[in-house]
Amino acid sequence: MPADPRTHRLHLRAAGVSLVLDTTGGRIPAVLHWGSDLGPLDASGLSALFAVTTPAISSNGPDVPLRTGLLPQNADGWLGRPGLTGARDDGSGTAPRLRVLGVRITEGGAGRDLVPGADDAVETGPALVCFDLADEELRLGALLEVELLPSGLVRVRAEVTNTGSDAYTVQHLTPVLPVPLDADQILDFGGRWTKERAPQRRAMVTGTHLRENRRGRTGADAAHLLHLGTSGFDFSSGEIWAVHTAFSGNHLHFAERLSAGVQVIGGGELLLPGEGRLDPGASLASPWLYGAHSAAGLDAIAHRFHAHLRAREEHGGLPYPDTRRPVTLNVWEAVYFDHDLAVLSELADRAADLGVERFVLDDGWFGSRRDDSTGLGDWTVSQEVWPNGLGPLIDHVTGLGMQFGLWFEPEMISPDSDLARAHPDWIMAPSPERMPLPARHQQVLNLSIPAAWQHVHDAIDALLTEYDIAYIKWDHNRDLVEAATQATGAAAVHAQTLALYRLWDSLKAAHPGLEIESCSSGGARVDLGILERADRIWVSDCIDPLERATMNRWTAQLVPLELMGSHIASGASHTTGRLHSLSFRAASALLGHLGIEWDLRQASAEELEELRTWIARHKEHRDLLFTGDLVRADRGQDSIWITGVLSPARDRGLFTVTAVDTPDIAPVGALRLPGLDPERPYRVHLHRIGPAPTGYTWPAWARQGVDPAADGRGRGYGPPELIDHVDVPGSVLVRTGLAAPVMAPETAFLLEVEALPSGSPRP
Numbered sequence: 001m002p003a004d005p006r007t008h009r010l011h012l013r014a015a016g017v018s019l020v021l022d023t024t025g026g027r028i029p030a031v032l033h034w035g036s037d038l039g040p041l042d043a044s045g046l047s048a049l050f051a052v053t054t055p056a057i058s059s060n061g062p063d064v065p066l067r068t069g070l071l072p073q074n075a076d077g078w079l080g081r082p083g084l085t086g087a088r089d090d091g092s093g094t095a096p097r098l099r100v101l102g103v104r105i106t107e108g109g110a111g112r113d114l115v116p117g118a119d120d121a122v123e124t125g126p127a128l129v130c131f132d133l134a135d136e137e138l139r140l141g142a143l144l145e146v147e148l149l150p151s152g153l154v155r156v157r158a159e160v161t162n163t164g165s166d167a168y169t170v171q172h173l174t175p176v177l178p179v180p181l182d183a184d185q186i187l188d189f190g191g192r193w194t195k196e197r198a199p200q201r202r203a204m205v206t207g208t209h210l211r212e213n214r215r216g217r218t219g220a221d222a223a224h225l226l227h228l229g230t231s232g233f234d235f236s237s238g239e240i241w242a243v244h245t246a247f248s249g250n251h252l253h254f255a256e257r258l259s260a261g262v263q264v265i266g267g268g269e270l271l272l273p274g275e276g277r278l279d280p281g282a283s284l285a286s287p288w289l290y291g292a293h294s295a296a297g298l299d300a301i302a303h304r305f306h307a308h309l310r311a312r313e314e315h316g317g318l319p320y321p322d323t324r325r326p327v328t329l330n331v332w333e334a335v336y337f338d339h340d341l342a343v344l345s346e347l348a349d350r351a352a353d354l355g356v357e358r359f360v361l362d363d364g365w366f367g368s369r370r371d372d373s374t375g376l377g378d379w380t381v382s383q384e385v386w387p388n389g390l391g392p393l394i395d396h397v398t399g400l401g402m403q404f405g406l407w408f409e410p411e412m413i414s415p416d417s418d419l420a421r422a423h424p425d426w427i428m429a430p431s432p433e434r435m436p437l438p439a440r441h442q443q444v445l446n447l448s449i450p451a452a453w454q455h456v457h458d459a460i461d462a463l464l465t466e467y468d469i470a471y472i473k474w475d476h477n478r479d480l481v482e483a484a485t486q487a488t489g490a491a492a493v494h495a496q497t498l499a500l501y502r503l504w505d506s507l508k509a510a511h512p513g514l515e516i517e518s519c520s521s522g523g524a525r526v527d528l529g530i531l532e533r534a535d536r537i538w539v540s541d542c543i544d545p546l547e548r549a550t551m552n553r554w555t556a557q558l559v560p561l562e563l564m565g566s567h568i569a570s571g572a573s574h575t576t577g578r579l580h581s582l583s584f585r586a587a588s589a590l591l592g593h594l595g596i597e598w599d600l601r602q603a604s605a606e607e608l609e610e611l612r613t614w615i616a617r618h619k620e621h622r623d624l625l626f627t628g629d630l631v632r633a634d635r636g637q638d639s640i641w642i643t644g645v646l647s648p649a650r651d652r653g654l655f656t657v658t659a660v661d662t663p664d665i666a667p668v669g670a671l672r673l674p675g676l677d678p679e680r681p682y683r684v685h686l687h688r689i690g691p692a693p694t695g696y697t698w699p700a701w702a703r704q705g706v707d708p709a710a711d712g713r714g715r716g717y718g719p720p721e722l723i724d725h726v727d728v729p730g731s732v733l734v735r736t737g738l739a740a741p742v743m744a745p746e747t748a749f750l751l752e753v754e755a756l757p758s759g760s761p762r763p
C-alpha cells in the first residue's frame with residue numbers, strides 16, 4: 001500500500017477500455033494505462049502496475065523517473081510541450097507546479113470526495129474524476145476533469161483560475177494522453193472546400209506533429225481526428241489511440257514523441273494573444289479533449305464516437321434524433337438565389353410526391369440578398385421576392401405534409417447591409433480603420449458584443465415564432481481573420497465561439513424540437529463542440545458521389561450516419577462537372593441522412609420513378625442505418641469499397657459495394673463482408689436499382705440458374721438474370737467472401753443481409 005496519503009490510484013473500466021489514473025505523492029495526475037481492459041485490479045494489482053510502468057531514469061535526464069501528467073509540466077521532468085503555460089505581466093509564473101489538493105469521483109450521478117490515506121485504490125465503471133489542483137506559490141488553481149464514458153471514450157478538460165491579485169495570462173492549456181511507442185503511424189485529415197476530410201498518413205518520428213487551426217472555425221482542413229496506430233492499421237485491425245478537440249474555434253491537435261521514450265497525443269484551444277488573460281478570480285476552461293482506443297482498427301474508434309453522440313440529449317432520449325430522420329429536399333442547387341414562389345411550390349409538389357419529408361429554403365430569402373454580395377445581417381423576409389412573406393410557401397410545404405427548413409448565416413454581416421450601416425462597430429476588426437480583407441464579400445459579426453448577439457438572436461427568434469420552421473440550416477462562409485473587437489482591438493475568436501454556443505442553446509431552449517444543421521462553406525464546421533448541439537452536419541458542398549465516397553467514409557469516423565447530410569444531386573455535379581448515373585448517386589447517398597439537391601423539374605419520368613424507389617429503400621432501412629454499427633473495408637488496390645451498417649444483434653445488415661476506381665486486376669477477388677456473425681447463416685439479397693450499368697460481369701453466385709461448375713456459362717451482363725438472394729454461412733461471408741463482379745468504375749450495388757432463423761443455410 002502506498003505510504004503517501006495523497007496517493008490515489010483509480011481504475012476506470014467501460015466498454016472494453018481501462019483507464020488507470022495515478023496521483024502518487026500528490027503529483028499531477030498521470031495515466032498508468034489507457035487501452036484494452038485490464039480486468040479487475042485490487043490495490044496490489046494497481047501497485048504492481050505502478051511499479052512496472054515506472055520508466056527507467058534516463059542517463060542524462062533528471063534524477064527521477066519521467067512523469068507524463070495529463071497536463072505535463074517541466075517540474076516533473078517533462079521536456080516536451082507543457083500542458084499549461086502562461087505568465088503574469090511581470091514575467092513570473094511561467095512554469096507551474098500543480099499538485100493535487102483533492103479528488104472527487106462521480107459515478108452513476110453520485111459524487112464523493114476521496115479520503116486521503118484510505119482511498120488509495122479505487123475501482124469503478126464509467127465515472128468522472130475531478131482533481132482539484134493548485135500551485136499556491138504561483139497563485140494558480142486548476143480543476144482537471146477526466147471522464148471515462150459508457151462508450152469507452154475518455155475525455156479530459158482543465159480549467160485554470162487566477163487566485164492571485166494581479167492578472168495572469170494563459171498561453172496554452174492543452175491536456176494530453178499517453179500512447180505506447182508501438183503506435184508509430186499517424187492518420188489525420190486535411191482538405192479544402194469541396195474536399196473535406198481527406199485522409200493523410202505518415203510515420204511518427206521524434207518531435208511534434210502539430211495541426212494548428214487559425215480559421216476561427218473548425219475548417220475544411222481540420223485534423224478531424226488524430227490517430228496513432230500500430231503499423232498497417234486499417235478498418236478492422238491494428239491497435240489505435242485517437243484524439244479529437246471538441247471546439248469550433250481556433251484549436252490544435254498534436255502528437256509528440258520525446259527522445260526520453262514517451263509519446264502523447266493531445267489538443268485544445270489555440271488561444272490568440274491576450275485571449276487567455278485572467279483577471280484576479282477569473283477562470284479559463286479548455287474544451288474537452290476526447291480520446292478513443294481501439295484494439296481492432298478504425299471502425300471501433302468510430303463506434304465509440306457514434307455511441308457517444310447517440311447518447312446525447314439532442315438525440316431526445318431515443319437512440320437517434322428522430323425515428324423518421326426526414327428525407328430532405330434542399331433547393332440550393334436547384335434555384336440558387338432565384339427565388340420564385342411558383343417554382344419553389346412546384347419543387348415542393350414533386351418532392352412530396354416522391355416521399356420527401358422536409359423542404360429547405362436556402363440562401364436568398366431575406367433583405368437585399370439577391371446574390372452573395374449583400375444583405376447578411378438583415379434577417380427579415382425580402383419584400384421584393386416574398387411580397388406576402390414566407391407564409392404562402394411554408395403553408396404549401398406543410399400542407400403537403402413536409403416540414404419547412406430555412407437557411408441563415410447569423411455570424412456574418414455584409415458591408416452592404418442595413419445592419420452594417422446601422423452598426424459598423426459590430427463588424428469584427430482590430431479598429432474602425434482596419435477592416436479585415438473581405439471574403440465572399442462579407443465580414444464577421446462580433447457576437448461577443450452583447451447588443452449584436454441580442455440583435456441576431458431576436459431576429460431569428462421572431463422568424464421562428466412567426467413561422468412554422470422546424471429546422472435551420474446554419475451556415476458560416478468565411479474564416480475569421482484579424483478577428484477583434486473594434487473598441488479595444490482585442491482578439492475575439494474565443495469569445496465568438498462561446499457566444500455562438502450560447503446562441504444555439506438559447507434558440508433551442510426557446511423553440512423545443514428545433515433542429516439545427518451545422519454547415520460552413522459545406523463541411524467546415526464538424527466537431528464535437530458543435531455536435532453537442534447540432535442535429536445534422538453538412539458534409540460538403542461537393543455532392544459528386546465519387547468525391548462523397550471519400551468524404552462520407554471519413555466524416556463517419558466521428559459522426560454517425562444519421563447526423564451526416566447526404567444528398568442525391570443532379571446528374572452533372574455542380575462542383576466537379578462529372579456525370580454520374582442516378583443509381584451511383586443514390587447508392588452513395590443512401591448511407592446517411594438522405595436528401596435531394598436537384599432541380600426536380602429537370603428529372604425525367606424514369607428518373608423520378610427510380611428516385612422514388614431509392615427514397616423508399618432508404619426509409620425501409622433507416623432504423624438500421626441510424627442505430628447500427630458502421631463497418632468499412634476495401635478490396636483490390638483500394639478500388640472497391642465496402643461500407644455497411646449492421647444491427648447490434650448482427651441479424652441485419654446493409655452494404656454498399658462501390659467501385660471508386662478501375663483496378664488493374666479484375667475481378668478483385670472476394671468481397672468479404674466485415675462484422676457479420678461467423679456462427680450464423682445469412683440470406684444475402686442482391687439489390688440493383690435503375691438501369692444496368694455497362695461493363696459489368698457478374699459471377700455465377702449472382703446469376704439465376706447458373707451452375708458455377710459449368711464452364712463458360714458464368715458470363716453475363718446483369719439483369720434480367722440476377723438472383724434475388726443467396727444463402728451463405730456467416731463464416732464464409734466474413735472469412736472467404738463472395739466472388740466480386742467485374743465492376744465498371746463509379747458504379748455501386750447493394751447487398752442486404754438477414755440472419756436465417758436457425759440451422760444451416762438452405763440450398
Ligand code: DGJ
Binds near residue numbers: 363372475520540541
Ligand atoms: C454554402 C453552403 O455550404 C451551401 O450549401 C449553400 O447554403 C450556400 N452557402 C448558400 O450561400
